[in-house]
Amino acid sequence: MNRKPKNLFKTTVALAVANALLAGNALAENESEQDIEKIEVTATKRVTSIQEVPLAVTAIGGDELVDMQITDILSIEKAIPGVTVASFGNNPQVILRGAGSAGTTDIAVPIYHNNMYLPTTGQALAGYMDVERIEALRGPQGTLFGRNTFGGLINVITKKPDTEEFDFGAAITVGDYGLLKTEGFVNVPLGDKVAFRLTAADEQRDGYVENINNPDGDLKDSDYTYVRGQLLFTPTDDLSINLTMSHWKDTGNGSLNWAYKAAGIPLDKNDPTKINAIDGYLDPRMGIYVGCEGEPDRAGGRSQAGNVCAGDASASIVSDPRKIDYDYTPIRELEETAVYLNIDWEVANHSLVLNAAAFDYQAINLMDAEFSSMASWVDGTYGTTKSEQVDFTISSTFDGPLQYTLGAYYFDSQDPDNKSAYLFGSLTESWYAYAGATPETPSWAYWNREGRGGTKSTALYGQATYSLTDKLNATAGIRYTEDDRQSQRSNSLAGSLGWGNWDDYLGPELPSFTYVDGNGDALPTEVGKDENMDYRxxxxxxxxxxxxxxxxxxxxxxxxxxxxxxxxxxxxxxxKSYEAGFKSTLFDGDFRLNGAIFNAKYEGLTTTAFIEQGDTGVAVATQVPGGSINSRGIELEGFWDVTDDLVVDFGVSVDMSEYDEFVVNAGNLVINDSDGNPVKPIGSEVIDGGFGFVMDGENTPYTPDLTVGVGVSYFFDLGDMGTIKPYVHTYYNSGYMTNRAPAFFGEQDAYAKVDLSVKWESVDGDFTVQAYVNNATDELIQTYTEILSRARVAYDYAAPRNMGIRFGYNF
Known part of the structure; x- marks a missing residue:
């Protein structure tokens, strides 16, 4: 019985990108006699030592995902040094080496599934079921991957059908917060050339956040189903065709849109009539603070959330970060249907690989807009993303000093049904434009608009490695990209339905918008094209x-x-990114230590500018290219078989990313004085007629200076009773900002988080029972901070301490 992990956790390995990188490494000549783990490379089916790959990549095997309770993108950062996940609403964002921390017009560190790019971050919320491994590739990867690998990527590789034998497995997990999760798979050979694999899961869980006003409005819950079917056809030993269809749906209340926990208004410590986001304090309310006897009115807050001085309980805030007091039951639905095709053909000493995918993703999220118990406002978003993509590569497999990969990529998301909108509505007849509104039938704001559009992208790329000597290899890669973007803005709701037709503005169905002018002609479409060359x-x-x-x-x-x-x-x-690193195997193969240093310069990031509107003298904030970030740091990963039974893994990241030139809009912190004139927020500057924060030299958000993760496991051999493996993982984070502005309330302090588990496994390895406690120290970890209108602050937090037991058979 193999009592060691089937795959090394946090070990650097180039799995999907190895087409060009591995071939030139003189594998046969330099193969160590030590017991270095071998792994099958996806693209070439070539077995090689993972320690000879000149690239910083972290790989996590499917078994380790289960052992560490990494069930989705929101829990992955503890396994990958340097990764932070900013989570709010339905939009998880991966930050890696500073990329993604600020100012890009598309995803900076995308998620891939089976080598296919996911065009929206919400699609990454799909849970991890029946996964072979996850790869995190650092730095630009455009000379080997399809799209938008600006700062790296995370690739989720699922298990494929097997023509060799019938197989099945299942697991049930029960836990606190009413958790009940069932999952399983079945693999069915249909002869010696065809196999079918079906994977499915269902998860139900109560919310981590209690709504004391409305039990149906608890947040951070789960109501999730997933199914994936795969058909593999291998007509010859050299040709395989795999067709996959998957569907998942999540109808839980989720985390609202921007952040879920109202926190208060940032006021100056000496003058509560002024907003001070730099070094003030949070006045715990969402409502207004006027008419208070014996004290001045306090700035900020919304009248629709009540008046603190009038005794409105709705204006105040529940102090517990895991409790809210909101009236509205969120409406949330995420749904994706995806089709994948993979064709892999070994012919004439080359590997020809065709990957194609089509996605249909829809998301809607409506929430309590004023963050109170008053039936007042709702807002939210909806969107549809349909896309297709094809990626074709040719990789050499012959012996020789030169090895190469050539590729072509096509992506299209310009489907006419790709529409999105921000929605705002009233639940009461607060004024004439919301006539007929009730909590059951909100009246949508007349100024709501919709947008549609998408991107077409084509690319040609290639990378080659040449063995100059039996020890020295050189690699060169190039990529040519063409991008075509289109966008069209609809009429407002008043323009689409007619001003004053209030009955047509009423929900609960989503409103419908038009894209034609008064003459019936289509509204203008913005079209832009660009091309670029990248290198490695x-x-x-x-x-x-x-x-x-x-x-x-x-x-x-x-x-x-x-x-x-x-x-x-x-x-x-x-x-523009530089990287230098090393791979080492020490102590007779028992200790693997890999490290890298990096320096990246991000330019053209979208930053804030203020544009004067005609002759009015009024400046409006907009996002324009021009910001920049400097990122540099060190990463270390190690795996140590201390004894036959004791295993230690660790990862360390030092990240000194900072803004080079960057301006952040202070707009939502601006409050008018009694004469209606805007008051400059403390600490901001007047820039071209508007108020902004100059962030030059400051740390970028979500980039802690130091993270350290250490895992320790020990195998107890029980003989015929199997084995028991306790596992302790400790993660230290030095802290980071959760907002681009230099706001005191956006600081996540340093913390140390501990995860615990103990796993029993039968002698044959078929049966397992695992008990776990995630976030055993119950750390309160900010994942996002939002500054809402009128200086209101709201937070999003990671999951609290949670525990459960997983019963598994062959899964």
């Missing part, structure tokens, strides 16, 4: 059988937004 250069040197060093330079690009005036794309975002 690298060298690696095998010092001896146990130590390899490498260095690389790579670039990346994201197309800018469409300029309405010029009908062209604005300047793109760019990344």
């Amino acid at each position: 250069l690298g060298v690696d040197y095998q010092i001896n059988d146990d130590v390899m060093v490498y260095a690389s330079y790579s670039t990346a690009y994201i197309a800018g937004a469409t300029d309405a005036a010029t009908q062209k794309l604005l300047d793109p975002q760019t990344n």
Whole structure:
């Protein structure tokens, strides 16, 4: 019985990108005699030592995902040094080496599923079921991957059908908060050339956040189903065709849109009539603070949330961060249907791989807009994303000093049904434009608009490695990209339905918008095109059988937004990144230590500018290219078999990312004085007629200076009774900002989080029972901070301490 983990946790390995990187590493000549784990590379089916890959990549095996209770993208950061996940609403965002922390017009660190790019971050909320491994690739990867690998990527690889034998497995997890999760798979060979694999799961869980006003409005719950079917056809030993269809749906209340927990208004400590987001204090209310006897009125807050001085309980805030007092029951539905095709053909000493996918993703989220128990306002978003993509590569597999990969990629999300909107509505007849509104039938605001559009992108790319000597290899890659972006803005609701037709504004169905003018002609469509060349250069040197060093330079690009005036794309975002690292295997193969240093320069990031509107003298904040970030740091990963039974894994990241040039709009912190004139928020500056924070030299959000993760496991052999493996994982984070502004309330302090588990496994490995406690120290961890209108602050937090038991059979 193998009592060691089937896959190394947090071990650097190039799995999907190895087409070009692995071939030139003189694998046969430099193969160590030590017991270094071998792993099957997806694209080439070539077995090689993971320690000879000149690239910083973290891989997490499917078994380790289960052991560490990594069930989705929101729990992955503890396993990948340097990764932070900013979570709010339905939009998880991965930040890696500073990329994604600020100002890109598309996803900076995308999620891939089975080598296919997910065009919206919400699609990454799908849970991890029947997963082979997850790969986190750092730095630009455009010379080997399809799209938008600006700062790296995370690739989720699922298990494939097997023609060899019938197999099945299942698991049931029960836990606190009413958790009941069932999942399983079945693999059915249909002859020696065809196999079918079905994977399914269902999860029900009560909310982590209690709504004391409305039990149906608890948040952070789960109501989730998932099913995936795969059909594998292998007509010859050299040709495989795999067709996959998946569908998942989540109708839980979720986390609202921007953040779920009202926190208060940031006031100046010496003058509560002024907003001070720099070093003030939070006045715990969402409502207004006027008419208070013996004291001045306090700034900020919404009248629709009540008046604190009038004794309205709805204006105040429940102090417990895990409790809310909201009246509205959220409406939330996420749904995705996806089809994947993979064709892998080994012919004429080459590997030809075709990956294609089509996605249909829809999301709607309506929430309590004033964050109170008053039946007042709702707001939210909805959107549809339909897309298709094809990625074709040719990789050499013959022996020789030169190895290469050539690829072509096509992406299209310009489906006419791709629409999205921000919605605002009233639950009461607060004024004439909301006539007929009730909590059951909200009246949508007349100024609501919808937008539609999408992107077409084509790319040609290639990468080659040449063995200069039996120890020294050189790598070069190039990518050419063309992007075509379109966007069209609808009429307002008043323009679509007619001003004053209030009955047509009533819900609960979503409103319908028009895209034609008064003459019946289509409203203008903004169209922009751009092209770009990216590069990669690298060298690696095998010092001896146990130590390899490498260095690389790579670039990346994201197309800018469409300029309405010029009908062209604005300047793109760019990344110029340097990396140097080493791979080492010590102590007779028992200790693996890998490290990398990096330096990246992100330019053209979208930052705030203030544009004067005609002759009015009024400046309106808008996002324009021009910001920049410097990112540099060190990453270390290790795995140590201390004894046959004791295993230690660890990861360390030092990240010194900071703004180079960047301005953050202070708009939502601006409050008018008694004469109706805007008051400059404390700490902000007057910039072109508007108020903003100059962030030059400040740390970027979601980039802690230091993170350290250490896991320790020990195997107890019970003989015929199987084994027991306790596992302790400790994660330290030095703290970070959760908002781009330098606000005191956006600081997440340093914390240390501990996860515990103990797993029993039968002698044959078929049966397992695992008890776990996630966040055993019950740390309160900010994942997002939002500054709402009239200086109101709201937070989103990661999951509290939670525990459960998982019973598994062969799964």
